[in-house]
Amino acid sequence: MDATKRAWDAIVQFTKADVTLSPDSPLWGNSNYSHLAAFSEVETWTEFGLKRLSQVYTDGTFHTLPKLRQLLSLPDLSEFRYNQISHLCSAQFPTPPLRLHCTGIEELISQPTKVKLLSNTYKHLISNRYDPRVKYKWESSGVRIDPDDWEEIIDNLYIPLVSMRDRLIQFRIIHQTYLTPQKLFTMGRVASPSCPRCGAPVANFIHLMWDCPVILRFWRAIVNFMATELELPQILNPATCLLGLLDSVVPRVHTRCLIRLLFFYAKKVVALHWMVNSQLELYKLTYLARGCPKKFENIWNPWLESPATSTAR
Ligand SMILES: [Zn+2]
Structure with a gap:
């Protein structure tokens, strides 16, 4: 009990x-x-x-x-x-009438039929996780989302992902929790909120995931590859590529699942690439504050000096 x-x-x-x-x-x-x-x-x-x-x-x-x-x-x-x-x-209860009402989760677990009760309960809990502020974050970044679209996005966020690490990355992306130059600047950790790739004055989450010309080239290449090599529909917009909004344009369920997975792994690459470089500034400042700047160089120089990683920056 x-x-x-x-x-x-x-x-x-x-x-x-x-x-x-x-x-x-x-x-x-x-x-x-x-x-x-x-x-x-x-x-x-x-x-x-x-x-x-x-x-x-x-x-x-x-x-x-x-x-x-x-x-x-x-x-x-x-x-x-x-x-x-x-x-x-x-x-x-001093003020009548006393209007009793069940919460959504009570209605769910008190239904006479218990088919898929566990997965429906999980779905209900997950859907509650997304309060209007999460949707607002995306809308204020210029991504237009109707209420039905938002429901579709939430319903399909985690379904195709089997790895817990991937699910966590998906969670962090949908909540926009990654550190960006704009956030670091607000925290007083970097001197400028600008984009390290294109020099745009303010690099917020949507810039680093989508709007940055360097990143947009990457997305174009992904979408072109999917169209030419896999014969998948050519859809290039943040609502589809970043949030997996597809129901109205791709009728086949399995095709939608594949596209959502491919887009997830594309945005995972974007998120992890720039996350490392945003975090670098924090590492650098931390070692400076501890009075051991050499340690930062000793650890990170192979990364900083590699041509392969400098293109990512
Ligand atoms: Zn940029």
Whole structure:
């Protein structure tokens, strides 16, 4: 039971769900209900069979005495006891009507059919991870996303990826958590927010992943290769290449899956390449602050002096 409670608490915390007025909310020992938690005769009411919020409220109003007697199968329930629980609930929920409602996860797990319950629960939790701010980040970067499109993006983010490391990279890309020159500049870690590749004055996430002319050349080459060598549709836009938005343009499921995978590995290459170079500045500053600049050179010189990596920079 403890494990179940811990799992439930973790879900509530993760989804930020408001379970205060869930019909199945426990009346007793519930930290959301301070008045009920302080009640001294919990044992009596537990023996009466009163445990959940839905047992005392219907359609926003507190049950009448006959109704409560019927629900608890206690025809002799006294008026004194009825007034006791009624006053207690009035103190706890002072403003009627009390509209009870299930959260999405409760609706899901209480469905009579339990087919694919685990994967549906996982999907629900994952979809909750994407609050509007994540979508807004992309939209404010100039990537147009309709609500249906966003649902498609979220539904297909992790499905084709089998490696946990790849899933983590996907998570970091969709949340735009990688360090960029713009972020480093804001943190006071670098002297300029400009792009190290093309010299654009501000290198934010979308610039480094897409807008930078150097990166856009890379994306063009990828899309051309996919079209000429694999006969896949030639689609070059950030919503498709970075977010995997494909349903309306590619009817075949397996083709969509392949395209999403290929685009993922292309953006993984982009993310990991420039991430290393953004991080280099942090490493350099850290060694300087520790008073051992030589250490930075000793470690990173092979990388810095290689023609192969200098083209990436
Ligand atoms: Zn650039």
